Amino acid sequence: xxxxxxxxxxxxxxxxxxxxxxxxxxxxxxxxxxxxxxxxxxxxxxxxxxxxxxxxxxxxxxxxxxxxxxxxxxxxxxxxxxxxxxxxxxxxxxxxxxxxxxxxxxxxxxxxxxxxxxxxxxxxxxxxxxxxxxxxxxxxxxxxxxxxxxxxxxxxxxxxxxxxxxxxxxxxxxxxxxxxxxxxxxxxxxxxxxxxxxxxxxxxxxxxxxxxxxxxxxxxxxxxxxxxxxxxxxxxxxxxxxxxxxxxxxxxxxxxxxxxxxxxxxxxxxxxxxxxxxxxxxxxxxxxxxxxxxxxxxxxxxxx
Amino acid sequence: xxxxxxxxxxxxxxxxxxxxxxxxxxxxxxxxxxxxxxxxxxxxxxxxxxxxxxxxxxxxxxxxxxxxxxxxxxxxxxxxxxxxxxxxxxxxxxxxxxxxxxxxxxxxxxxxxxxxxxxxxxxxxxxxxxxxxxxxxxxxxxxxxxxxxxxxxxxxxxxxxxxxxxxxxxxxxxxxxxxxxxxxxxxxxxxxxxxxxxxxxxxxxxxxxxxxxxxxxxxxxxxxxxxxxxxxxxxxxxxxxxxxxxxxxxxxxxxxxxxxxxxxxxxxxxxxxxxxxxxxxxxxxxxxxxxxxxxxxxxxxxxxxxxxxxxxxxxxxxxxxxxxxxxxxxxxxxxxxxxxxxxxxxxxxxxxxxxxxxxxxxxxxxxxxxxxxxxxxxxxxxxxxxxxxxxxxxxxxxxxxxxxxx
Numbered sequence: 001x002x003x004x005x006x007x008x009x010x011x012x013x014x015x016x017x018x019x020x021x022x023x024x025x026x027x028x029x030x031x032x033x034x035x036x037x038x039x040x041x042x043x044x045x046x047x048x049x050x051x052x053x054x055x056x057x058x059x060x061x062x063x064x065x066x067x068x069x070x071x072x073x074x075x076x077x078x079x080x081x082x083x084x085x086x087x088x089x090x091x092x093x094x095x096x097x098x099x100x101x102x103x104x105x106x107x108x109x110x111x112x113x114x115x116x117x118x119x120x121x122x123x124x125x126x127x128x129x130x131x132x133x134x135x136x137x138x139x140x141x142x143x144x145x146x147x148x149x150x151x152x153x154x155x156x157x158x159x160x161x162x163x164x165x166x167x168x169x170x171x172x173x174x175x176x177x178x179x180x181x182x183x184x185x186x187x188x189x190x191x192x193x194x195x196x197x198x199x200x201x202x203x204x205x206x207x208x209x210x211x212x213x214x215x216x217x218x219x220x221x222x223x224x225x226x227x228x229x230x231x232x233x234x235x236x237x238x239x240x241x242x243x244x245x246x247x248x249x250x251x252x253x254x255x256x257x258x259x260x261x262x263x264x265x266x267x268x269x270x271x272x273x274x275x276x277x278x279x280x281x282x283x284x285x286x287x288x289x290x291x292x293x294x295x296x297x298x299x300x301x302x303x304x
Numbered sequence: 305x306x307x308x309x310x311x312x313x314x315x316x317x318x319x320x321x322x323x324x325x326x327x328x329x330x331x332x333x334x335x336x337x338x339x340x341x342x343x344x345x346x347x348x349x350x351x352x353x354x355x356x357x358x359x360x361x362x363x364x365x366x367x368x369x370x371x372x373x374x375x376x377x378x379x380x381x382x383x384x385x386x387x388x389x390x391x392x393x394x395x396x397x398x399x400x401x402x403x404x405x406x407x408x409x410x411x412x413x414x415x416x417x418x419x420x421x422x423x424x425x426x427x428x429x430x431x432x433x434x435x436x437x438x439x440x441x442x443x444x445x446x447x448x449x450x451x452x453x454x455x456x457x458x459x460x461x462x463x464x465x466x467x468x469x470x471x472x473x474x475x476x477x478x479x480x481x482x483x484x485x486x487x488x489x490x491x492x493x494x495x496x497x498x499x500x501x502x503x504x505x506x507x508x509x510x511x512x513x514x515x516x517x518x519x520x521x522x523x524x525x526x527x528x529x530x531x532x533x534x535x536x537x538x539x540x541x542x543x544x545x546x547x548x549x550x551x552x553x554x555x556x557x558x559x560x561x562x563x564x565x566x567x568x569x570x571x572x573x574x575x576x577x578x579x580x581x582x583x584x585x586x587x588x589x590x591x592x593x594x595x596x597x598x599x600x601x602x603x604x605x606x607x608x609x610x611x612x613x614x615x616x617x618x619x620x621x622x623x624x625x626x627x628x629x630x631x632x633x634x635x636x637x638x639x640x641x642x643x644x645x646x647x648x649x650x651x652x653x654x655x656x657x658x659x660x661x662x663x664x665x666x667x668x669x670x671x672x673x674x675x676x677x678x679x680x681x682x683x684x685x686x687x688x689x690x691x692x693x694x695x696x697x698x699x700x701x702x703x704x705x706x707x708x709x710x
Contacts, residue, residue, distance in 0.1 A: 047384065050384075050388075050389060051388075052382075052383070052384045052388055052389070053382070071391075071393065072391035072392065072393055072396075073391075075389070075390060075391040075392075076391045080389040082384060082389075084384060085384060085386065085389065086384070086385065086386055087386055088318075088377060088386055090318060090377075099310075099314055100390065102306070102307060102310050103307065103390055103391045103392065104391070
């Protein structure tokens with residue numbers, strides 16, 4: 001079952017399209033990293049999913065309900081933490097907890113106490129007096145004790161120093177082991193989400209580039225460095241999945257986005273005869289950068 | 305319902321200091337008004353001015369600002385306000401805010417009730433006075449609500465208020481330039497009709513804007529409704545000629561039966577009766593047989609039709625009043641020539657004013673007139689007669705009673 005499902009979703013701000021035909025599905029129990037550069041449409045997608053914005057076209061379903069009809073019953077099962085969220089900053093952390101608690105029938109006071117302790121938040125300090133990292137923790141603190149079925153995190157690492165990021169990720173991992181939930185985390189901080197996510201989706205220019213299990217993605221992307229022998233390779237019509245193709249002397253480098261040992265082996269024996277190849281796995285961050293660069297190049301050549 | 309109260313309690317807690325300030329301001333106005341009423345002409349001015357400033361500037365402004373403060377924590381414009389991400393529906397939030405708004409309207413009444421009781425307000429006066437007080441804060445809230453719900457922050461609310469003030473000034477300047485009835489031509493009943501119609505239009509527009517914002521958050525639509533309401537109100541003010549189908553209530557003075565208030569005719573003597581206070585500030589008998597009495601008075605501000613702001617226009621001058629100086633020793637009496645100080649202070653549901661009464665014993669006192677009036681005055685009482693039938697208590701040969709100020 002998919003906890004989030006969008007079909008041909010679009011959203012306009014005046015004449016500017018923020019989302020174009022976005023289709024995406026997030027299976028229950030997954031930790032889905034929704035990555036993309038700044039201005040790609042991540043926050044807009046999340047706002048539409050949370051019914052903070054209405055879609056201009058298409059549809060989104062969250063927990064099986066049309067996002068435009070999300071009511072208190074569904075919101076009781078959704079946790080939402082956003083870098084842009086305005087918490088009632090005049091309250092102390094304790095008052096914030098006291099205020100939020102009655103809205104959730106499933107609120108677990110034991111988990112609340114444990115999280116408060118784990119996040120090391122001063123309960124009597126006003127939210128406006130918390131550092132940015134602490135404020136994000138406070139937002140998380142009021143989004144976890146009711147054990148939401150879906151936790152939506154919009155750029156949770158933004159503005160956090162590395163130490164706090166590590167704490168935040170560690171906290172998330174610890175809590176995720178205690179609950180069965182789906183996490184939808186948007187970020188442009190790929191290193192952090194790589195530790196957390198089991199699925200990843202890339203959005204750019206309001207369009208979904210891909211969405212798949214992170215293992216599959218990392219399995220199909222390889223950086224390849226071929227040291228040529230005497231034979232001259234045919235590089236005029238490379239396979240479609242080769243990105244950042246470049247030749248430096250007798251070396252050819254590229255990223256194979258559809259790597260399979262068999263396919264690459266047969267291609268190599270066909271076009272890179274007498275060559276030596278080094279095939280290295282890539283980190284998510286490298287994959288993201290490669291995709292972003294190749295898209296920019298495609299756009300530039302299209303414009304020309 | 306519990307969650308509605310939970311949200312309302314949160315708002316009351318958040319506004320607690322502003323509410324306290326408001327309560328203190330209202331209490332201060334009552335205290336200052338009471339103090340100024342006991343002081344002589346020179347001494348009362350600073351207290352009068354302070355009470356006027358509190359009552360006409362600070363209390364309404366704080367009341368207006370409180371509506372903004374109530375809305376500010378849970379903005380209903382487009383965006384990701386905290387409440388929108390929680391299991392709170394627009395309807396529940398609106399109910400909670402309406403509850404606190406009702407409380408805000410009640411606060412001035414609650415502060416004034418002990419004060420009114422100390423002024424001998426009976427149930428018959430507590431009701432209209434409370435209604436008048438609720439009406440005042442209700443009007444302020446009605447002005448503030450549509451602006452508050454289309455503002456995403458306190459700063460935007462202030463900006464929108466300034467835009468509203470400038471718009472009103474612009475419309476006021478435009479009013480005489482356009483063809484149509486001008487203010488002096490408008491009769492009192494038509495003026496009242498206009499007032500009620502404008503109020504009805506504004507009420508409907510405010511309700512539509514609030515519902516739209518809380519349920520759908522279409523701020524542009526709300527702004528359009530607001531603009532349309534302003535134009536409609538202006539059109540009614542300028543071009544509505546009145547309709548026989550719309551009946552306006554005729555003003556009924558509160559005390560239609562004659563009411564007699566009696567106080568010993570000596571400086572410092574005070575009587576409080578059914579909301580009316582009569583305080584003798586000075587009694588000056590001179591040897592030319594004239595007696596001058598300075599009186600400080602207060603009476604319930606509901607003497608004309610409800611609400612006072614609209615009722616005054618239609619009330620006219622149907623109530624009458626006059627003053628008698630009666631000797632308890634020889635039973636003789638005379639009527640005063642009345643001079644009212646134009647300063648009238650409206651504070652805490654009462655209106656305060658000062659009256660100079662001049663008695664001419666040689667002209668009005670039957671029989672032999674004492675050379676020195678002082679001993680005669682020792683046993684005299686000042687009687688104020690008011691009400692529609694005040695004329696029944698007119699002394700033989702005395703001039704007819706004066707119409708009272710309403």
